Amino acid sequence: MRALVVLAHPNPESFNHAIAARVAATLRSLGHDVVVRDLYAEGFRAAMTAEEHEAYHGETPVVDPLVAEHIADLQRADTLIVVYPTWWSSMPAILKGWCERIMVPGVGFVFDARGRVRPGIKNIRRLIGVSTYGSPRWYVRLSADAGRRTVMRSMRLSTGWRTRSDWLAMYRMDARSAEDRDAFLAACEQRIRELAG
Amino acid sequence: MRAYVVFCHPRRQSFTGAALDRVLVGLAAGGHEVRVTDLYAEAFVPELDAAALAAHHVDHRGHPERRPGIEPYVEHLAWCDALVLVHPTWWSAQPAMLKGFFDRVLVKGVAYDLPEGADRIRPRLRHIRRLVVVTSHGSPKYVNAVQGESGKRIVGRTLRGLCSWRCRTRWIALYNIDRAGDAKRTAFLDRVERRLQRL
Numbered sequence: 001m002r003a004l005v006v007l008a009h010p011n012p013e014s015f016n017h018a019i020a021a022r023v024a025a026t027l028r029s030l031g032h033d034v035v036v037r038d039l040y041a042e043g044f045r046a047a048m049t050a051e052e053h054e055a056y057h058g059e060t061p062v063v064d065p066l067v068a069e070h071i072a073d074l075q076r077a078d079t080l081i082v083v084y085p086t087w088w089s090s091m092p093a094i095l096k097g098w099c100e101r102i103m104v105p106g107v108g109f110v111f112d113a114r115g116r117v118r119p120g121i122k123n124i125r126r127l128i129g130v131s132t133y134g135s136p137r138w139y140v141r142l143s144a145d146a147g148r149r150t151v152m153r154s155m156r157l158s159t160g161w162r163t164r165s166d167w168l169a170m171y172r173m174d175a176r177s178a179e180d181r182d183a184f185l186a187a188c189e190q191r192i193r194e195l196a197g
Numbered sequence: 198m199r200a201y202v203v204f205c206h207p208r209r210q211s212f213t214g215a216a217l218d219r220v221l222v223g224l225a226a227g228g229h230e231v232r233v234t235d236l237y238a239e240a241f242v243p244e245l246d247a248a249a250l251a252a253h254h255v256d257h258r259g260h261p262e263r264r265p266g267i268e269p270y271v272e273h274l275a276w277c278d279a280l281v282l283v284h285p286t287w288w289s290a291q292p293a294m295l296k297g298f299f300d301r302v303l304v305k306g307v308a309y310d311l312p313e314g315a316d317r318i319r320p321r322l323r324h325i326r327r328l329v330v331v332t333s334h335g336s337p338k339y340v341n342a343v344q345g346e347s348g349k350r351i352v353g354r355t356l357r358g359l360c361s362w363r364c365r366t367r368w369i370a371l372y373n374i375d376r377a378g379d380a381k382r383t384a385f386l387d388r389v390e391r392r393l394q395r396l
Contacts, residue, residue, distance in 0.1 A: 008248040046293040050207040088299040089355040093243040097293030149345030
């Protein structure tokens with residue numbers, strides 16, 4: 001297994017970082033390849049630039065070398081794992097921008113002979129989303145969890161619907177004890193072992 | 198009404214930019230007061246950083262004063278009673294730049310309060326009585342439906358829930374723009390102008 005972990009949290013001491021580290025360590029202990037991309041740490045830009053937008057439908061839609069690196073990681077992987085805190089019912093801007101700037105035509109999707117849009121990253125056979133929420137579960141459900149939809153639906157338009165997807169969530173983060181957090185990390189590890197073992 | 202227009206597109210001369218022009222024409226014709234923020238032109242920083250996130254976690258008050266750079270936007274939000282978002286739909290939702298505006302500006306102490314000990318938020322945007330989104334999608338409507346219409350849900354549920362009880366939401370969208378001809382585009386722009394005039 002070759003896994004790409006994309007992490008979107010600004011604080012290196014965060015629980016999201018602990019999750020990504022546990023996931024990566026678990027996969028490595030099972031002998032899998034893991035690349036972790038910490039978007040904030042590497043100064044990834046969220047906003048698509050005017051130059052990128054202009055190039056989007058052209059021959060060379062990738063203009064930023066850092067984006068090219070991410071695309072290479074994505075195309076080598078067979079497992080994509082995104083780890084992020086849910087803000088405003090969705091993913092942080094930096095991760096939304098990652099989707100927009102990485103999954104350009106020819107990468108995220110391709111056009112078939114009849115001009116129809118087809119999945120571009122069919123190499124991704126497994127998709128795992130891990131998110132932390134400030135809100136309780138009922139509120140997340142009520143507000144429709146746009147971030148989860150983006151991962152489980154929009155991303156799977158790029159991977160193909162046969163890609164297996166999993167969702168791991170921790171709600172009411174602010175009210176959680178250290179034991180709860182440890183239990184969630186253990187649950188993440190357990191799930192990764194089941195999937196990758 | 199007092200309309201605060203937030204425009205988000207990297208290119209002002211785009212179709213979304215043309216929609217903004219018609220939004221402004223419509224609002225002027227309707228006699229509304231207008232303020233405009235062009236996020237790209239103002240080089241808005243969409244990434245919420247660790248310091249701003251720490252302000253969120255200090256205590257229940259949220260401390261917007263510890264979040265440098267958001268003051269003018271907070272003031273515009275307090276001033277307006279209609280919020281108009283003009284943007285393309287990418288990945289079935291707002292572009293990252295506009296999502297970053299939500300992340301950084303619509304924070305605890307500005308968009309909502311979380312009183313000490315409470316487990317649910319209290320809205321602070323009850324003065325907003327109209328929410329209008331003007332957007333275009335590259336793909337047909339059914340593709341957006343399959344994708345889950347994330348952007349529509351963020352506005353229609355999460356943002357709407359913080360506004361007035363009687364806030365009316367208008368979603369003015371042109372789907373399948375990649376294949377839309379001039380006639381459809383013109384009709385859409387006319388519709389945008391009419392709708393904003395009758396805000």
